[in-house]
Amino acid sequence: MEDKQKLLDKIAEELEVSGGGPLGGPGINAVFGEGNPDAQIMFIGEAPGFHENQERRPFVGQAGKLLRKNLAVNGWREDEVYITNIVKFRPPENRDPTPQEIEFFRPFLDKQIEIINPKIIVTLGRFSMYKFLGIGVSISKIHGQPRTVGGHIIFPMFHPAAALRDGTMMKAFEQDFQKLRQMSDAKPEPEPEAKKNEAEQLKLV
Numbered sequence: 001m002e003d004k005q006k007l008l009d010k011i012a013e014e015l016e017v018s019g020g021g022p023l024g025g026p027g028i029n030a031v032f033g034e035g036n037p038d039a040q041i042m043f044i045g046e047a048p049g050f051h052e053n054q055e056r057r058p059f060v061g062q063a064g065k066l067l068r069k070n071l072a073v074n075g076w077r078e079d080e081v082y083i084t085n086i087v088k089f090r091p092p093e094n095r096d097p098t099p100q101e102i103e104f105f106r107p108f109l110d111k112q113i114e115i116i117n118p119k120i121i122v123t124l125g126r127f128s129m130y131k132f133l134g135i136g137v138s139i140s141k142i143h144g145q146p147r148t149v150g151g152h153i154i155f156p157m158f159h160p161a162a163a164l165r166d167g168t169m170m171k172a173f174e175q176d177f178q179k180l181r182q183m184s185d186a187k188p189e190p191e192p193e194a195k196k197n198e199a200e201q202l203k204l205v
């Protein structure tokens with residue numbers, strides 16, 4: 001765990017040194033991500049906003065409060081999970097990130113994923129979902145439906161800011177969180193060989 005933290009610290013340092021590329025400028029700070037380097041679950045949002053830029057921490061504004069409340073309600077401590085964003089510097093006026101900006105920060109996020117190697121990646125909103133499932137998928141159609149990509153279970157969810165704007169999305173957001181809890185608690189299906197052995201053991205009893 002300590003080694004993973006050291007590796008993450010190194011990437012955070014590289015992010016600082018990058019200056020934020022297309023989004024860097026006076027008063028714009030790096031927001032790398034935070035949480036447990038050994039987390040089984042990683043939440044990936046879109047980009048820092050005003051409060052995140054000020055505190056240099058992801059999801060600390062209104063949307064963050066909703067995310068963190070749902071973590072607690074479903075029995076997770078904040079230090080059990082890892083929280084970060086696709087884009088690591090705040091876009092002006094909180095506008096959508098451009099493809100160039102997403103591409104600039106991609107190596108930093110990819111390294112975070114590689115180091116932490118979470119079992120489940122929860123994508124919060126469209127931009128994060130597109131990274132794993134491709135542009136063109138509809139979040140309204142596939143939220144709450146896990147699929148395996150690149151050795152991780154990808155669990156798409158609405159962005160908490162969208163849930164704050166719309167009661168139907170809020171309901172879906174909370175239901176998907178409960179589903180996520182059940183999924184993360186579920187024991188993995190035994191391998192076929194293990195199943196066979198179990199059946200043979202039962203025959204002996």
Ligand code: URA
Nearest residue numbers: 045046047048058059
């Ligand atoms: N929205 C995001 O996508 N990320 C944050 O960190 C805050 C708000």
